[in-house]
Amino acid sequence: MLEQSIDVFVQLVQDHRIFGYGILFIAMVFEGEVFLIVAGMLASLEAFDGKDVLWIALVGVVLGNVMWYNLGAKLKDARLTRRILKRAERIMIFFLPEFRANPFKSIFFSKFIYGANRATVIMSGVLHIPFKLFFKAEFLASIVWVVLYFVIGFFFGYAAVSTTHKIGEFALMALLFVLAFILIQRLITHQYERHERKKHENNNA
Numbered sequence: 001m002l003e004q005s006i007d008v009f010v011q012l013v014q015d016h017r018i019f020g021y022g023i024l025f026i027a028m029v030f031e032g033e034v035f036l037i038v039a040g041m042l043a044s045l046e047a048f049d050g051k052d053v054l055w056i057a058l059v060g061v062v063l064g065n066v067m068w069y070n071l072g073a074k075l076k077d078a079r080l081t082r083r084i085l086k087r088a089e090r091i092m093i094f095f096l097p098e099f100r101a102n103p104f105k106s107i108f109f110s111k112f113i114y115g116a117n118r119a120t121v122i123m124s125g126v127l128h129i130p131f132k133l134f135f136k137a138e139f140l141a142s143i144v145w146v147v148l149y150f151v152i153g154f155f156f157g158y159a160a161v162s163t164t165h166k167i168g169e170f171a172l173m174a175l176l177f178v179l180a181f182i183l184i185q186r187l188i189t190h191q192y193e194r195h196e197r198k199k200h201e202n203n204n205a
Helices: 006-015 017-029 033-044 050-075 079-095 103-110 117-126 131-163 167-204
Strands: none
Touching: 006 017, 006 167, 017 033, 017 050, 033 050, 033 131, 033 167, 050 079, 050 117, 050 131, 079 103, 079 117, 103 117, 103 131, 117 131, 131 167
8 A cells, every 4th residue: 555656645635625624624723734734735746726725724724713812702700711821821921022012913923933822812812902903913924824834735745746656655754844844843932932031031130
């Protein structure tokens, strides 16, 4: 099976494309960037339609943002969730200390800071950031985010299929690409955390 041509896999995905789109949509509601990268890879193979992937991903991300915002607004006074909200607030303040002074900019850039966006979206609801401002910032950030991760996945897929047409080798290369990207993303976030922590320590010195 693993030695078969990639064409067999592509045909299988095409035959179940609607199911794949459904998984992508659900993943986007919960911000599954790995799923979007994989969808970009599948689009490079023409197993998925690129335009379909972009629209489905964008709609899923936007709906997810609205859901988490409303959840934050409703959970503000719930006793059982106060600990969760305090943690979300600490994350938001750590990564985006200027949130209250410049919520639009903070909400926009939180989309690209690993581990910060969910907390920022929830706290936007908790702090009753005007929905129009929140939606505009998240919508613009989501467009950039979706296109960026789609292009990364498309490039990964194109590079892998240019190297091999065997399913097993393609899957291994795709996995290595994704793992390498996640590692780089987390290293960048780690460096940003160190920078912010050092700046915070200097301010308190």
